[in-house]
Amino acid sequence: MTAGPADIEVINAEFPRGPFRAAIFDFDGTLSLLRRNWQDVMIPMMVDLLAATGTTETRDQLGVVVEEFVMRLNGRQTIYQMLQLCEELQARGASPLTALEYKHQYHDKLWQQVEQRVDAARQDAESRAQMIVPAADQFLRDVQTAGIEMYLASGTDLVYVRDEVEVLGLGAFFGERIYGALDDYQNFSKAMIIEQITRDAGVAGSALLGAGDGYVEIEEIKKVGGLAIGVASDEEARTGINGWKRQRLIAAGADIIIGDFGCHRELCQLIGLA
DSSP, rough: OOOSSSSSSSOOOTTTOOOOEEEEEEBBTTTOOTTTTTHHHHHHHHHHHHTTTSSOOOOOHHHHHHHHHHTTTBBBBBHHHHHHHHHOOOOOOOOHHHHHHHHHHHHHHHHHHHHHHHHHHHHOHHHHHHOOTTTHHHHHHHHTTOOOOOEEEEEEEEHHHHHHHHHEEEEEHTTTTTTOOOOSSOOOHHHHHHHHHHTTSSSOOEEEEEEESHHHHHHHHTTTEEEEEEEEOOTTTTTSSSSHHHHHHHHTOSSSSSSSTTTTTHHHHTTOOO
């Protein structure tokens, strides 16, 4: 581990330095704060369902179980967390609904919070700015200026992702290259998108730049030899580092850790985009 410019932590000093031809970004927690604290909706919902099985476990004990798998699967499609929920319910003697039904229940609960933020961002520029990870739009502009084609891949359902990207004014950076979760979940994964970029677009893994706040995207970027920027964003404070995210991102193989993109100029210089 070595020191980098202020607000940039270099974990792997031998990180790829391009030249980069493609970049892939996660959405929630990396660029967008519209769905911040989603786990405060998902985890209690799951604890309620597990407690209703009649298990002898306390709610605190169930909370530990649920938090572990929810955060471990963060970055994958939401359906995978619901598939694990079904397994946990079955293990406690319950006959669960389908994972897709639980996913829809969760989205309905989350939307009660998210809808207000989306409406405010749609109507007011100041509200919209508050829902973007600081300076994320500026970093996207830097990457675009460097002539790098950008892709967005989110574990959130595609219909929501496309709308929220436009609400935040980020659509022009990605065009049609926006991917998200599908009900037919086996036809989408971040690994599939990265494979598409490297194979179909003819981009070598070392020419791929990626940024995300979840374990999955960082791990997949490193599997192909790309540069992985871990965004350990504190989604509530909008500043500083979330320590839990930082630890997980380092464990996944992140080359660089940042809290947000306020350091975008220094970051571009560091990775060779300036």
